[in-house]
Amino acid sequence: MRKFNIKTIILSLFVASLFGCSDDYFDVNTPSNTASLDELGMKDLMAPVIHSTMEGQRSAELSFGNYTQYFVSTGGGAAGETSVSGLWSQVYLYILPNLKVIKEKSVENNAPHIGAISDILIAINLGIATDSWDDIPYSKATEGPDSNFPAFDTQEEIYTEIFDLLDGAITALQGADNSGFTLGASDLIYGGNTDFWLRAAYTIKARYQLHLVGKAGITANDVLTTISNGFTSNDDNFEMFYSDTNINPWYSEEILSRLTGNLSKDIASQIVSSMNGDYYPFTGTLEIDPRLPLFAEIDDTETEYKGYVSGGAGVSPDGTDANTGFATDGYYTSIDSPLLLISYAEAMFIKAEAAFLVGGGTTTSVGADATAYAAYIEGVAASFEMFDVDGADYLADGAIAVGEAGLALHHIMKEKYINNFLNPETFVDFRRYDFSEDVFTGLTIRSEEDSEDSDYFGEWFRRANYPTTELNRNEDNVLANQETPVTPVWWDE
Numbered sequence: 001m002r003k004f005n006i007k008t009i010i011l012s013l014f015v016a017s018l019f020g021c022s023d024d025y026f027d028v029n030t031p032s033n034t035a036s037l038d039e040l041g042m043k044d045l046m047a048p049v050i051h052s053t054m055e056g057q058r059s060a061e062l063s064f065g066n067y068t069q070y071f072v073s074t075g076g077g078a079a080g081e082t083s084v085s086g087l088w089s090q091v092y093l094y095i096l097p098n099l100k101v102i103k104e105k106s107v108e109n110n111a112p113h114i115g116a117i118s119d120i121l122i123a124i125n126l127g128i129a130t131d132s133w134d135d136i137p138y139s140k141a142t143e144g145p146d147s148n149f150p151a152f153d154t155q156e157e158i159y160t161e162i163f164d165l166l167d168g169a170i171t172a173l174q175g176a177d178n179s180g181f182t183l184g185a186s187d188l189i190y191g192g193n194t195d196f197w198l199r200a201a202y203t204i205k206a207r208y209q210l211h212l213v214g215k216a217g218i219t220a221n222d223v224l225t226t227i228s229n230g231f232t233s234n235d236d237n238f239e240m241f242y243s244d245t246n247i248n249p250w251y252s253e254e255i256l257s258r259l260t261g262n263l264s265k266d267i268a269s270q271i272v273s274s275m276n277g278d279y280y281p282f283t284g285t286l287e288i289d290p291r292l293p294l295f296a297e298i299d300d301t302e303t304e305y306k307g308y309v310s311g312g313a314g315v316s317p318d319g320t321d322a323n324t325g326f327a328t329d330g331y332y333t334s335i336d337s338p339l340l341l342i343s344y345a346e347a348m349f350i351k352a353e354a355a356f357l358v359g360g361g362t363t364t365s366v367g368a369d370a371t372a373y374a375a376y377i378e379g380v381a382a383s384f385e386m387f388d389v390d391g392a393d394y395l396a397d398g399a400i401a402v403g404e405a406g407l408a409l410h411h412i413m414k415e416k417y418i419n420n421f422l423n424p425e426t427f428v429d430f431r432r433y434d435f436s437e438d439v440f441t442g443l444t445i446r447s448e449e450d451s452e453d454s455d456y457f458g459e460w461f462r463r464a465n466y467p468t469t470e471l472n473r474n475e476d477n478v479l480a481n482q483e484t485p486v487t488p489v490w491w492d493e
Helices: 006-019 042-067 085-108 112-133 141-146 155-174 194-211 220-227 249-259 269-273 344-358 370-386 392-396 409-419 425-432 468-473 475-481
Strands: 238-241 338-342
Touching (some): 042 249, 042 338, 042 425, 085 468, 155 194, 194 220, 194 344, 344 370, 344 409, 370 392, 370 409
């Protein structure tokens, strides 16, 4: 397991954040009493960029995790519209401006591998931004003071840029770099190991290709070709660990808040019922998915996990009191837990889904070829290995070991849903399959949303609103692109 000391970023994060505070997109300012851009190296900026990238992903999940029913507000409350303003601030104030500087310095110093890593990080941040808001500012925003009110790029244009960035990074990482520059510990993900970054670029590209299957000329076969060069084990997982002195934000917000008597979130019934045998009854000795205690906990006096119905005022699906909160020492809710962007297990579920589709599978068909089934089983096994839980009984249970002839899309997506707990990619999956109960067993619209008083009665949220800060500074372009929160983004149309 790779762990890099996150405290090395603290000074750099302070410096880099000062550089990202201009009103002009991508215009990096150097205040008095700070180092100049010439004095800063690529390593000085890379650690805070990576930190902000991972924190931005979490900012998105704070809203979208309620939409995907991983959690609810205290007592079962469902989320309404969101602007995901924390993500916007991370991307446009702290990440893209500093990546622009790193990229320029990589060219000046003939350091193509660091330039390639910068391009991968740009692609990741453009991806989460466009998947959240659809059209976003990018190409015109890079013009600095000459474009204080930039027009927005369409999502189709952004996706073209994402693939161009990733393809360029792949080519660069496959080539030589004789610059002598390395990132070392300032690379909080892979410690500067470019072989890991190369596999990450392929895996992230496959993720984005999967979003567009059937659109823009992309096929499931394209996904299979790309993922064949992607992650090969859990050693490749794209994750950033915290420490005892720099604590994980989920731990801070959920566990410490609860311990100090403040409001925290509860675990939703959709994830619990997918893991406690409600939706997929176990055929062997198991009573729950062994990973569930790493996500949720119940009082010592309780014996049965009962998740909160989203919007259901404290009840579980059977109408009795719900009882699940975030696990105190959970995989993502311990002091030094990681934030995870994408894992080897997800790569295998991407492969399984793509192979299932290549074989003619649909949302309701049953039966798959050996490639799809092997990737599905490998994904489950990889997930248990990542969470450091014995999965032997689970993998042998008839609810999971359905065989090639019994494999359906909902089996693959259920396991991906579980593995990707607290990952905003699940909101993409829900939208790709139109929140289908055929694909996501047991999924029903949130109670608070499905009420006569709602502005969007009986409709699922499908995007974020643009933040008020952007509306105030770039009103004409925001209004030209703003849609209702239930309007599909381009790839979802």
